[in-house]
Amino acid sequence: xxxxxxxxxxxxxxxxxxxxxxxxxxxxxxxxxxxxxxxxxxxxxxxxxxxxxxxxxxxxxxxxxxxxxxxxxxxxxxxxxxxxxxxxxxxxxxxxxxxxxxxxxxxxxxxxx
Amino acid sequence: xxxxxxxxxxxxxxxxxxxxxxxxxxxxxxxxxxxxxxxxxxxxxxxxxxxxxxxxxxxxxxxxxxxxxxxxxxxxxxxxxxxxxxxxxxxxxxxxxxxxxxxxxxxxxxxxxx
Numbered sequence: 408x409x410x411x412x413x414x415x416x417x418x419x420x421x422x423x424x425x426x427x428x429x430x431x432x433x434x435x436x437x438x439x440x441x442x443x444x445x446x447x448x449x450x451x452x453x454x455x456x457x458x459x460x461x462x463x464x465x466x467x468x469x470x471x472x473x474x475x476x477x478x479x480x481x482x483x484x485x486x487x488x489x490x491x492x493x494x495x496x497x498x499x500x501x502x503x504x505x506x507x508x509x510x511x512x513x514x515x516x517x518x519x520x
Numbered sequence: 521x522x523x524x525x526x527x528x529x530x531x532x533x534x535x536x537x538x539x540x541x542x543x544x545x546x547x548x549x550x551x552x553x554x555x556x557x558x559x560x561x562x563x564x565x566x567x568x569x570x571x572x573x574x575x576x577x578x579x580x581x582x583x584x585x586x587x588x589x590x591x592x593x594x595x596x597x598x599x600x601x602x603x604x605x606x607x608x609x610x611x612x613x614x615x616x617x618x619x620x621x622x623x624x625x626x627x628x629x630x631x632x633x634x
Contacts, residue, residue, distance in 0.1 A: 452623075455621060497564070508554045509622055511556075
């Protein structure tokens with residue numbers, strides 16, 4: 408029973424298209440994140456939501472729009488895809504308090520051609 | 521904001537030897553330091569973490585040390601095995617701050633040679 412699940416696992420699309428990545432967590436966590444991992448493996452935060460409220464937006468282009476319909480889901484919609492958007496996108500969640508760490512999904516490899 | 525640097529970027533060790541990865545952080549307010557292991561095609565998985573009120577923590581073959589004064593922390597893997605081969609990331613965050621964002625180091629690719 409996967410704790411943080413992302414779909415799709417792979418996404419190949421043409422420049423200019425609009426695409427969405429979905430994320431769901433069954434851990435009962437309050438906070439969810441999107442991270443981007445580039446070709447050099449560097450992991451950088453993009454967004455964070457706490458109980459459906461946006462709390463972190465790390466100067467990501469406004470072509471990227473996160474949406475959280477409820478605290479168990481955080482989706483990422485990307486408009487007008489560019490070649491530079493090719494990366495692996497990871498969803499993660501974090502529980503309240505000081506116990507436990509961040510739990511990551513298995514990633515979505517986005518390739519823009 | 522927080523900046524985390526990680527060294528080395530690659531590390532090759534013989535099976536059975538020890539591996540050490542070092543990280544430094546810039547924000548003295550950071551109080552939570554996890555380490556993640558990422559295998560090929562998978563997401564990062566938490567292997568051990570340490571909080572700023574603790575100087576050292578051990579879990580079987582893995583140990584982490586933290587020096588708050590110097591703002592650096594290290595991962596030690598003893599008796600390495602081929603299945604330890606992966607990319608390891610250190611990270612830092614302020615656990616009680618709004619947002620709780622993790623800032624990652626650049627990663628260390630560890631190869632354990634049989």
